[in-house]
Amino acid sequence: MASTVEGTFAVDGAELYTKTWTPDGPVRAKLIFIHGFSDHINRYNGFFLALSARGIQVFGFDQRGWGRTVRVPADRGLTGPTTQVLSDIAAFIRDKLPPSPSVTDNDGIVATTVEPPIFVMGNSMGGGEVATLASRPEYEDVVTRIRGWILEAPLIGFPPGEEPSFVKVFLGRLISRFAPKQQLVHALSAEYLSRDPQVVRSIREDPLNHETGTLEGLAGLLERTNHLASGRLKLSRNVDSLFVAHGTGDRTTSCDASREWFDAQNIKDAQFKAYKGAYHQLHSDLCKDEFYYDIGDWILRRSSGLSSPKLRPC
Numbered sequence: 421m422a423s424t425v426e427g428t429f430a431v432d433g434a435e436l437y438t439k440t441w442t443p444d445g446p447v448r449a450k451l452i453f454i455h456g457f458s459d460h461i462n463r464y465n466g467f468f469l470a471l472s473a474r475g476i477q478v479f480g481f482d483q484r485g486w487g488r489t490v491r492v493p494a495d496r497g498l499t500g501p502t503t504q505v506l507s508d509i510a511a512f513i514r515d516k517l518p519p520s521p522s523v524t525d526n527d528g529i530v531a532t533t534v535e536p537p538i539f540v541m542g543n544s545m546g547g548g549e550v551a552t553l554a555s556r557p558e559y560e561d562v563v564t565r566i567r568g569w570i571l572e573a574p575l576i577g578f579p580p581g582e583e584p585s586f587v588k589v590f591l592g593r594l595i596s597r598f599a600p601k602q603q604l605v606h607a608l609s610a611e612y613l614s615r616d617p618q619v620v621r622s623i624r625e626d627p628l629n630h631e632t633g634t635l636e637g638l639a640g641l642l643e644r645t646n647h648l649a650s651g652r653l654k655l656s657r658n659v660d661s662l663f664v665a666h667g668t669g670d671r672t673t674s675c676d677a678s679r680e681w682f683d684a685q686n687i688k689d690a691q692f693k694a695y696k697g698a699y700h701q702l703h704s705d706l707c708k709d710e711f712y713y714d715i716g717d718w719i720l721r722r723s724s725g726l727s728s729p730k731l732r733p734c
């Protein structure tokens with residue numbers, strides 16, 4: 421079981437909706453989670469409860485323009501440029517980092533306080549954002565404090581036939597310079613996200629999944645994706661551990677692009693797992709129990725100092 425606490429996080433004039441899932445017992449590790457496009461953290465409740473049951477505390481927030489952070493319709497998709505997106509994420513991570521291990525001398529006895537290790541995870545658009553942040557030198561102070569990075573079906577490339585046209589991209593970038601807050605509906609095919617009919621239905625009926633971006637936000641998303649796919653951004657050498665998970669049946673983001681990007685990184689402790697036939701949202705697909713196990717096991721192995729785990733075969 422776990423306890424949940426809702427709240428807000430103030431950053432650069434915005435009040436972001438937050439939620440924390442805390443184990444009833446000892447906290448063995450902490451996970452900071454970044455959600456995807458037209459998404460919000462309460463859609464991951466089952467996943468986070470499973471992690472907290474194993475002693476992993478989870479922190480999440482609805483990004484600008486999404487979920488319960490949206491106060492009025494004009495806020496929908498209003499993420500700001502990439503600099504704002506990354507600044508929000510970095511600020512949230514920094515807020516959760518403990519002070520440096522404290523050492524006190526009490527009658528000649530030196531006591532050191534050791535906090536549980538912190539991991540960062542991103543899904544889909546959030547996975548691309550996390551990978552971008554961990555590649556940018558201005559965030560080295562964050563990267564050096566994180567034990568491991570997890571990407572679930574990251575947006576690093578589009579599957580064949582799903583790529584936005586050159587004309588649409590060009591016009592979007594051009595117009596975004598003059599009307600950055602112009603909203604644009606970008607509908608996602610719910611049936612592409614999960615093989616579970618109940619999940620598909622819940623996605624369609626969720627009023628917080630508004631599928632609305634802004635020209636500025638969408639242009640930033642495409643630019644980040646291009647930079648990752650082209651190799652212009654590579655993870656910092658201070659990234660200790662990396663786990664990338666992707667479904668081979670994903671028709672929203674490209675499993676092949678994720679694998680290619682993964683192979684180009686120079687991370688010693690790095691693992692890639694392709695879930696055979698799985699769709700985009702591994703956390704809500706038919707393979708979710710396996711995925712829950714893999715993520716929890718991967719985190720806890722790196723929290724206890726044990727050797728790298730062997731993931732369950734697909």
